[in-house]
Amino acid sequence: MDDEQGRPNQSTTTKTRSGTPKGLIDTFAVQCGKCFKWRKIHTREAFEEIRMRVKEEEFVCQTIEDVSCLDDAELEYDSTRIWVGDKPGVAKTPTGFERKIVLRKDNSRVDVYYVTPAGKRMRTLNELAVFIDANPDFKDTRLEDFTFTAPKIMEETISGGKRKRISRPSKEHE
Numbered sequence: 001m002d003d004e005q006g007r008p009n010q011s012t013t014t015k016t017r018s019g020t021p022k023g024l025i026d027t028f029a030v031q032c033g034k035c036f037k038w039r040k041i042h043t044r045e046a047f048e049e050i051r052m053r054v055k056e057e058e059f060v061c062q063t064i065e066d067v068s069c070l071d072d073a074e075l076e077y078d079s080t081r082i083w084v085g086d087k088p089g090v091a092k093t094p095t096g097f098e099r100k101i102v103l104r105k106d107n108s109r110v111d112v113y114y115v116t117p118a119g120k121r122m123r124t125l126n127e128l129a130v131f132i133d134a135n136p137d138f139k140d141t142r143l144e145d146f147t148f149t150a151p152k153i154m155e156e157t158i159s160g161g162k163r164k165r166i167s168r169p170s171k172e173h174e
């Protein structure tokens with residue numbers, strides 16, 4: 001497999017348009033392992049399925065109904081949006097919960113939290129453990145299915161960002 005340095009992992013990339021209110025990641029995309037085009041995944045649930053399986057099963061365009069490698073890419077990996085690469089293999093969010101990914105205003109980092117069916121935000125495994133203990137309806141929910149590991153910010157897609165880590169010879173003559 002071609003693993004280009006600095007590019008998002010083959011599949012599993014979530015992203016946001018810059019300027020999305022509150023920085024919530026609102027678009028999900030995966031890259032085809034054959035033609036390398038990016039495909040939009042329209043629901044969080046479908047995206048999470050792919051992300052969970054992608055380590056064993058390479059994602060290809062044909063996975064999506066009525067799509068093939070011959071179709072044009074729906075989006076490009078560039079700085080018209082900020083991309084964050086979610087870790088492949090992250091478990092699907094347990095039923096009833098929602099996993100939210102939020103990019104901080106200054107693009108410095110990404111926060112992950114879960115929302116309970118009642119709309120409460122859970123920011124740590126401890127909080128979730130307490131919640132599950134207190135709610136018998138969720139006694140079968142497994143704590144190991146929650147992952148707070150933050151997706152990686154693809155810095156080269158941040159245009160005009162404050163962070164500069166691209167090692168390029170300096171143009172300035174001092």
Ligand SMILES: [Zn+2]
Nearest residue numbers: 032035061069
């Ligand atoms: Zn393809």
